[in-house]
Amino acid sequence: MWKPPERIRHEPPEPGWPTREEAESSLLFSPVRVGSATLAERTWVPAMVPWRATETGFVTPDNLAWYERFARGRPGALVVEATGIRDVPSGPLLRIGHDRFVPGLRELVAAVRRASGGRTRLFIQLIDFLSVRRRPEPARYFDRYLRLTDRHRQAVGGGDDREVRAALAALPPEELEAALTPRELEDLRYGYRERVTDLHLPQVRELPEVLPGLFADAAGRAAEAGFDGVELHYAHAYTMASFLSATNTRDDGWGGDLEGRVRLPLEVFRAVRRRVGADFPVGCRYLTQECIPGGSTVGDAEFFGLRFAAEGMDFLSLSRGGKFDDAQQPRVGHAVYPYTGRSGYECMPTAVSDRRGPFGRNVEPTTRVRQGVRDAGLDTPVVVAGGISGFRQAERLLESGAADIVGAARQSLADPDWFRKMRLGRGGEIRRCVYTNYCEGLDQMHKQVTCQLWDREGLDREGLDRVGEAGESIAMAVDGRRRLLAPPWSPAEEAGEETPETGGRGVR
Numbered sequence: 001m002w003k004p005p006e007r008i009r010h011e012p013p014e015p016g017w018p019t020r021e022e023a024e025s026s027l028l029f030s031p032v033r034v035g036s037a038t039l040a041e042r043t044w045v046p047a048m049v050p051w052r053a054t055e056t057g058f059v060t061p062d063n064l065a066w067y068e069r070f071a072r073g074r075p076g077a078l079v080v081e082a083t084g085i086r087d088v089p090s091g092p093l094l095r096i097g098h099d100r101f102v103p104g105l106r107e108l109v110a111a112v113r114r115a116s117g118g119r120t121r122l123f124i125q126l127i128d129f130l131s132v133r134r135r136p137e138p139a140r141y142f143d144r145y146l147r148l149t150d151r152h153r154q155a156v157g158g159g160d161d162r163e164v165r166a167a168l169a170a171l172p173p174e175e176l177e178a179a180l181t182p183r184e185l186e187d188l189r190y191g192y193r194e195r196v197t198d199l200h201l202p203q204v205r206e207l208p209e210v211l212p213g214l215f216a217d218a219a220g221r222a223a224e225a226g227f228d229g230v231e232l233h234y235a236h237a238y239t240m241a242s243f244l245s246a247t248n249t250r251d252d253g254w255g256g257d258l259e260g261r262v263r264l265p266l267e268v269f270r271a272v273r274r275r276v277g278a279d280f281p282v283g284c285r286y287l288t289q290e291c292i293p294g295g296s297t298v299g300d301a302e303f304f305g306l307r308f309a310a311e312g313m314d315f316l317s318l319s320r321g322g323k324f325d326d327a328q329q330p331r332v333g334h335a336v337y338p339y340t341g342r343s344g345y346e347c348m349p350t351a352v353s354d355r356r357g358p359f360g361r362n363v364e365p366t367t368r369v370r371q372g373v374r375d376a377g378l379d380t381p382v383v384v385a386g387g388i389s390g391f392r393q394a395e396r397l398l399e400s401g402a403a404d405i406v407g408a409a410r411q412s413l414a415d416p417d418w419f420r421k422m423r424l425g426r427g428g429e430i431r432r433c434v435y436t437n438y439c440e441g442l443d444q445m446h447k448q449v450t451c452q453l454w455d456r457e458g459l460d461r462e463g464l465d466r467v468g469e470a471g472e473s474i475a476m477a478v479d480g481r482r483r484l485l486a487p488p489w490s491p492a493e494e495a496g497e498e499t500p501e502t503g504g505r506g507v508r
């Protein structure tokens with residue numbers, strides 16, 4: 001992953017863990033309304049892909065255990081990983097592109113309800129992505145994938161196709177750069193990747209016609225499975241974010257200026273709303289900044305936020321960066337990963353950083369987006385995420401009006417009980433994320449995601465390698481070397497913990 005050249009190591013900010021009484025009177029642990037749903041507290045676990053579905057996209061027992069584990073920490077909201085809306089193979093990522101996926105998702109909903117005592121509201125992130133292929137062996141690329149044109153023939157002085165391919169493969173890099181188009185060079189060096197601007201491809205040209213229906217069908221299935229709402233994935237490197245992107249130069253009415261770029265995301269939302277009705281929360285996750293040269297700015301995000309809120313979205317969840325455009329070159333046989341460049345760093349910053357550090361880089365731009373929405377008289381709740389792992393930090397950003405809800409992905413992975421520990425005045429027991437991105441490295445390799453800190457407990461001790469302190473067996477990752485789940489924690493004093501279908505108290 002790209003790291004800022006300054007390489008300054010930062011320690012997480014002083015957490016300021018609250019007493020139970022302080023937590024009870026805090027903003028963080030006060031309820032908030034999200035459309036027709038009420039979150040019991042303003043804590044939110046953003047979507048994280050754990051690589052635990054079947055190869056065919058179904059929910060597995062490992063998925064159930066993963067979400068159950070987060071639910072035991074009883075966050076206000078938990079968002080299920082980016083889940084594919086098409087009925088096409090996409091490896092061990094969850095899918096919702098057909099009715100046959102509904103029963104498994106229904107089980108997942110039931111597992112979360114049970115484990116959170118009904119306290120956590122459960123959303124699912126709906127994603128569409130375009131085709132990305134692995135970086136090819138150069139010999140194979142010239143032999144099989146490159147479509148020969150006159151430009152290629154001229155570059156090597158002619159010959160039959162076999163000769164032209166062989167001559168191109170033998171060119172030194174500078175000559176190859178002149179012989180191939182920039183896009184062909186990218187296909188060779190990074191792997192083939194479709195873009196929303198590839199209007200010569202019928203499946204790309206037709207995205208505006210097909211995506212509203214696909215998202216609406218997926219949202220309908222989410223409602224049928226019992227989820228409390230859906231999050232439309234308009235962030236990072238994927239199809240909908242590419243429509244919003246300043247790099248979307250489509251000239252067919254679905255790109256170009258801000259109105260053209262926001263048109264499809266609004267159409268998708270309208271189709272989803274029509275399908276699920278006004279009582280089913282629908283929001284989106286999108287970017288405050290793309291963090292790439294020529295990418296969308298905070299000003300663009302303010303414009304989009306206003307349009308989404310005015311259209312009736314029930315929440316706006318803001319992330320940043322995470323683009324393909326500046327991703328590092330993958331190894332041969334691997335696919336390009338959108339979190340390896342500078343924009344990827346902005347999305348999931350590590351402890352080794354620049355002067356600003358990794359904690360709360362998205363707060364200032366999120367504040368601007370939220371302020372724009374409020375100035376227009378709209379009260380749509382805004383979720384902020386990115387390097388948040390302390391009580392004081394969270395409370396301050398709620399007090400200052402930066403956001404209405406605090407998202408914490410990696411901190412919740414490091415310790416899924418952390419919100420509950422804070423709420424019960426047991427902050428001292430929290431396992432704090434050290435922001436090394438070991439988890440993100442596993443995601444990049446398409447391996448089961450785990451946290452490096454989990455293995456420091458129990459597994460280090462002789463005789464506990466697969467058996468916990470209470471004699472229970474510990475689930476291990478397929479490589480047999482890592483815990484598959486965070487170590488268990490149960491509060492001795494459950495007494496007095498509400499399990500509210502929260503009503504009025506201080507909701508805004």
Ligand SMILES: Cc1cc2nc3c(=O)[nH]c(=O)nc-3n(C[C@H](O)[C@H](O)[C@H](O)COP(=O)(O)O)c2cc1C
Nearest residue numbers: 046047048049081082347385386387408409410443
């Ligand atoms: C392993 C892993 C998987 C992720 N998967 C998703 C995802 O499916 N959808 C999404 O919008 N963001 C995803 N993210 C990004 C997080 O939701 C979050 O925006 C990011 O980690 C920054 O927040 P944090 O500093 O609290 O971790 C993922 C992050 C990690 C570490």
Ligand code: SF4
Nearest residue numbers: 433434436437439451
């Ligand atoms: S592996 Fe654990 S400690 Fe490291 S960044 Fe991920 S969640 Fe944080």
